[in-house]
Structure formats: structure tokens, C-alpha cells
Amino acid sequence: MLRIGCHLSSSKGYLAMGKEAVKIGANTFQFFTRNPRGGKAKPLDIADIEAYLDFAKENGIERILAHAPYTLNACAKDEGLRQFAYETMCDDLSRLEHLPEGMYNFHPGSHVKQGVEAGIDYIVEMLNRINEKGYNTTILLETMAGKGTEVGRNFEELQNIIEKVEDTSHLGVCLDTCHVFDGGYDIVGNLDEVLKQFDEVIGLERLKSIHLNDSKNELGSHKDRHEKIGEGNIGLEAFRNIINHPKLRELPFFLETPNELEGYAREISLLRSYYYYPIYKK
Template identity: 55%
Template sequence: MFLGCHLTISKGYSNAAKAAISIGANTFQFFTRNPRGAKAKTLDMEDINEFEKILNEYKFGPLVAHAPYILNLASHKEDTWNLAKRVIKEDLERLENIPCPYFTFHPGNHLGKGIDYGINRIAQGLNEIITGNENTMILLETMSGKGTEIGYTFEQLKGIIDKVKYSELIGVCLDTCHIYSAGYDIVNELDNVLEEFDRIIGIDRLKAIHLNDSMKEFGSRKDRHEKIGKGTIGLEAILNVLNHPQLKDLPFILETPNELDGYREEIKLLISKSY
């Protein structure tokens, strides 16, 4: 089982890995740069070399990098769209130097232009970014469907993937809070949801899980993460996801409203209840 949380790399990648170890994690997620901005620090290769040694020594599972929230690759505004393309391209180039196989991002918001427009815009952007030589896979995150978000149905994600030339470099990161809020009943019908995912997208494209409870009710189309076992999804359903034979070998990333101590307790709880 690869279980971890979102950690800051502001004090270096090696320190983030040490923080993960301190809370019992063997994977983690990190922002590639300021989550609310576009600035990125110069890579410290000495730190990254130390980081890689720690990952190998403690047998970490696959890590996940996360793009900043400000990106909107579905935007009709040229400045916004070009910024998203630039940041994603730069981050993919930076990740060639970091032992992290996955880069996830929120597909985008069509801002009233319509879902089809947004899907085409995202795919066009990815086709201008991806060369086919990257070692990092881009993961489209499943969304809750608030506002004009794209990516809250499996069909929408499939629509993007099908339009990307190097589609072998595109996968999916499934967020439990998001898909539950979007209307996929992972509490009562997890097997059916995964069968639908496999039929539409292909289960082999599912590469990472954001493991979150939800503050909001099923089908609410709201994105409000809750601590594990404290929300409308509940501990039992979260454990079913964690232990599902089609999912159990993936990296699971907690994005719950916690500090390190809270993540430590959640990791301890989930490991103790796993089978």
C-alpha cells in the first residue's frame, strides 16, 4: 500500500520526504510551484539527489506532482491559456530531473463557452505542450462539477484523452470527494463506478487516488474536502476504495483539511483498518 498526503516542498524535496517518513507515509504529493501563482524556485540538484536516495532507501511508492490552481487550460482568454501552457510545459521539463512519474492538474473551466469548447481547448493545449518524449505522465483530475468545471464525468475526460496525439502520456487521478459530489456513488456502488470507468476510459489509465471524505452530500457538485470518516462518504467506503483489488496498488494521497499531526493519525487509522 502506498499512502501519503500533500506536503510542502518549500524547504526542499529531501525535507518533504523526511516529513513523509515521520508520519508513516510512503508516498506524497507536492505542488510544482506556488499553488496560487506562477513562480517556481530554481531546482537544487544536490537536494534532489539526496531526495532520491531517501526515496530508494525507504522504498517509497510513486509520487504525484500537482500543478498550481491558477491554471485554466480550457480558457478562451489567450493570456490565461498561454500561461497554463507555459507553466505545464516548464513543469514537465523540471520533472525530468525529479523522481516523480505523475503530474496532475485540474482540466479547466470553460467559463460559459460550453463543455465541448473546453474539451477541445484543453486537448489543443496539451497537443502544443506534449512532445511524446516526456518521462512524466499527465493526469487529468476528476472534478466535482462546480461552476463551469470540465472533467466531472468520465465521458468528458475520455473526450480530452481521445483528442491528444500522445494519449499514452495521459492518465487520470481519481478524487473520491470530487466524484462522489459529481454523482458517482462510490459508497454504495463502487464496483459499478469502476466498471463504468473501465468501460469509458480504461482502468489502466487510472494512476493515482486523492483519498478524501466530503463535507457535502452525494451529487452536490460541491468541492469541499473533509477529514477521513468525518464526512458523507464515511470511513467504511474510504476503506473499500483503499482495499479494492483494482486500486490497492496505486498511490493514495490524502488532501484532507489537516496539518502533519492530523495526517499522521489518518494514515495510522487507515493502515490499521486495511486488510
């Protein structure tokens, strides 16, 4: 079964997102925990969550993915910004305790010319503090494109974070197709080799979800501009291979393409038509 969804607005609550997902043919979805550019989260609505959980069970909606706001920077130079990141993540994770088997994705951050090692140490410090709270939600580090001073521009940087975290039982990775392509990983011409590198450096058991995004830029551009599926430099054939790859096909896939609901519905339908492709091209 293809587990596929898209990014939905959380402004109307979980039940509304669940109904939107079903309407467009999705069986999972991603959402921002709060305004992606900052701000406080909406008050927790337990009744809405309970109604959503019943709806999800009835309609086969599986593990959903929460996305941290873009303003969160765990390796900022300013201590106040790092504390803000910690407090925001704790608040988000405490809310997600009401959603079983949930996942929480965040961008590792930008070291702002402090150096990658310093940035990694700050991220690790935050994750170790968060682990002391005992949350059950799986936290995912997202692969980044490598623009500016982003941390997580390659598999090695993500592994350097993981290996320094004291308890990694609830720690994984979300692979973004646009980001890794822009970061120089040839998922179009050599998907097997990219997955081999990921396995050797991080371990495929850490890979918990995939953001499906085409790219407006060429391989290795170190930019981050998403494109609709099949309309960018990654191309439809590569996505057909990705969703059918034996090491990926059971993972949940989340579209973050520049679309409204109608466009997401078309992409979900298109990708479903290519699932179970009989011969995976190696």
C-alpha cells in the same frame, strides 16, 4: 503494501518532504510545483533532488505526485491565460524530468461559458503541444466535482479529452473521492458499479492515482469541500472498501484532507490498520 501519503509543502525542498513523509508513516507524497495561487517556481536545486532520490530509495518512498497550481486553466477564454497554462506546465514538466517515474496532476480547467466542447478542444490543443516536447512524466487529468463551468465533471468528459490527444502514452487519470462523490458517483453504496462505469468509459488502465478525501457535502451536490477521513458523507467504511478493492489497492493514495502533519499521521495510521481487510464487501 499500501502506498499512501498526503499533501506536503514543497517550500523546503524534496529532501525535507521525504523526511516529513517518513516521519508521519507515508511512503509517497504529493506537492505543489509552485505556489498554488500562482507565481514562479523556486530555482531548481539538483543537489537537493539527488539527496532526496538517495533518501527515497533507502526509505521505500515510491512514485510521488506533483500538482499543478490552481491558477492553471488550459481552457480559459483568454488566449493569454491558456498560453500561461501551457508555459507553466512545460516548466513544471521539464523540472520533473529529474524525478524518475513521477506523475503530474492538473485540474482540466473551466470553460467559462464557452461550452464544454470548446473547453475540451483547448485542453487537447495544449496537451498535444506539450507532447511535442517529449517529456517522460505521466500527466494526470483529475476528476472534478462539477461546480460552475468545470471540465471533467464526469468520466465522459475526461474520455473526450483523452480520445482527442494524439499521443496518450503518458496520459492518465487521478480519481478524487470527494469530487466523484459530489459529482454523483455513488462510491459509498455502489463502488463496483462506479468502477465498471470508469472502465467502460475510460479504461481502468488509465487510473494512476487516487486522492482520498471525505466530503462535507451530500452525493451529487456538485460542490468541492474536502473533509477528514470518516468525518464526512463518504464515511470510513467506504474508504476501507476503496483501499482494499482489488482494482484499486495497488494504486498510490494521496490525502488532501483539511489537516496538519499530525492529523495526516493519524489518518495514515488508521488506513494502514484497515488495509488487507479480509473480505471485500461487494
